[in-house]
Amino acid sequence: MSLDKKIQISDAEWEVMKVVWELKRPTSGEIISCLNSNGFDWSPKTIRTMITRLVKKNEIKCKEEDGLLRYSSIKEKDRLIKDAGKRFLKKIFDGGTSNLLLHFVNNTDLSNAEIEELQKSLDQKRDEQKK
Amino acid sequence: MSLDKKIQISDAEWEVMKVVWELKRPTSGEIISCLNSNGFDWSPKTIRTMITRLVKKNEIKCKEEDGLLRYSSIKEKDRLIKDAGKRFLKKIFDGGTSNLLLHFVNNTDLSNAEIEELQKSLDQKRDEQKK
DNA sequence: TATATATGACTACAGATGTAGTCTTGTGTC
């Protein structure tokens, strides 16, 4: 066992990915506008570099349309979230899911509605495991 | 809002931190042995560099005893876990705790005992919030 | 047509991180 040395999506690149998923095949200009209006005061040059590197990392692909490139994610958002979750779980909680869950339950705010939804999910999971 | 640019503990450094917490004021040799027996086939030189950098980052401190340095964490383990959890939550789930919790509940294995413990915690949390 | 701006390709630099090497010093063993 050792650290997974596969090149990761950096924190800043995650913000770009989130915009790519949200906007559906955006142009670089659209990504830049969205990030800037989300409070990331990054220069367009910086954001363009991040986009280019994500393409190079094979995380997004682009297709030319009307002289502009439109970008899209190569993998499903869920896939990337799962992988990031696994990595985090392993790094901080040595893979112990219930420790992670307890940690967040005990250290963050949850509305009653959220608590009930979680309870329902846990009920469902327990029922499925009984079969 | 923008990315928190504070220097982070890297993935590899987290593994060192975990050993420092577990072994209670270990020497570098003890850290090296422990990591190697945990499956990290890192050279002693690599591990020593990581230790030195963590000291430089003010994450651990050292004290000389009998000619050897003994290392200890400057912050509580819980503090670092909380900070890492917050950062992950913001990066992947835009701060939405219940989304994170649902994600892990629905995508990982949990024993019935773990499910019950979680439900108890959620019950407690709901009760506390009613006051 | 001239000008302004956006876009993409290519480049650059600083700092962080992973992976060590070299050298000096101290300790333990023979």
Place this chain on the structure above:
DNA sequence: GACACAAGACTACATCTGTAGTCATATATA
């Protein structure tokens, strides 16, 4: 005392990441 090894300080290199700049090209506007 000689030798081996561990430890710590200091150094080095490659790669990744954040933050751009430069240049050429295309498009829009006056």
